[in-house]
Amino acid sequence: MRPTVLIAALLLAGPAIAEDIDALKRDTREKALPVLPKVVKMMKDTVTDKGVAGAIPVCKDKAPALLKARAEELGWQIRRVSLKTRNPERGTPDAWETAQLTAFDLRAAAGEPAEQLEVGEIVSDAAGHKTFRYMRAIPVGDVCLSCHGDPADIGAELKAELAKSYPQDRATGYTKGQIRGALTVERPL
Numbered sequence: 204m205r206p207t208v209l210i211a212a213l214l215l216a217g218p219a220i221a222e223d224i225d226a227l228k229r230d231t232r233e234k235a236l237p238v239l240p241k242v243v244k245m246m247k248d249t250v251t252d253k254g255v256a257g258a259i260p261v262c263k264d265k266a267p268a269l270l271k272a273r274a275e276e277l278g279w280q281i282r283r284v285s286l287k288t289r290n291p292e293r294g295t296p297d298a299w300e301t302a303q304l305t306a307f308d309l310r311a312a313a314g315e316p317a318e319q320l321e322v323g324e325i326v327s328d329a330a331g332h333k334t335f336r337y338m339r340a341i342p343v344g345d346v347c348l349s350c351h352g353d354p355a356d357i358g359a360e361l362k363a364e365l366a367k368s369y370p371q372d373r374a375t376g377y378t379k380g381q382i383r384g385a386l387t388v389e390r391p392l
């Protein structure tokens with residue numbers, strides 16, 4: 204059997220699909236997730252070196268650039284999305300992502316640790332093209348609160364700085380451990 208035929212046969216076999224999704228999840232986790240702790244470390248270091256306002260470019264430019272570079276290396280799409288965006292142009296989820304983010308919030312409320320929430324699914328578009336879609340929750344840590352926490356705790360200068368670029372900012376009012384958003388991955392199959 205030619206390898207492509209074999210793969211097609213495996214994909215058609217019911218129980219194999221579950222294994223296939225597990226393998227895709229594992230592979231996606233290994234290849235895409237290491238960017239997340241890198242951004243958190245860069246955020247912590249930059250807040251220490253340059254103060255909170257000086258760290259705005261980490262979430263604004265560095266994180267999207269790192270994700271874009273990794274996505275290009277892999278030939279995938281990788282973005283950050285949220286139900287409460289700061290930058291609606293970049294971070295607005297589509298219908299599938301909105302459903303997953305809503306489910307993440309429910310799962311976290313039911314006691315699952317936010318940092319372990321993930322989902323992976325094979326989806327087909329109208330033309331029958333299959334894509335593996337994966338999402339991983341991004342939890343709020345201490346360092347995130349200075350820009351995404353209680354608005355009453357955000358200093359006037361920083362608030363003004365954020366308001367300049369983000370007149371539609373909805374990304375405040377979070378507490379530690381909540382889900383800020385998710386990393387979302389699309390892999391062509």
Ligand code: HEC
Pocket residue numbers: 242243246255256257258259260262263264267283284285287288289290291293294341342343344346347348349350351374383384385
């Ligand atoms: C110094 C301020 C600052 C800190 C600290 C900060 N962020 Fe952000 N965050 C921003 C800005 C500015 C944006 C808008 C980015 C853009 O323009 O795409 C943003 C956007 C995001 C987004 C994309 C979705 C959206 O709302 O537009 C996520 C996810 C996110 N931040 C997570 C985090 C996490 C997790 C932490 C802690 C590790 C964190 N941020 C810490 C300023 C900050």
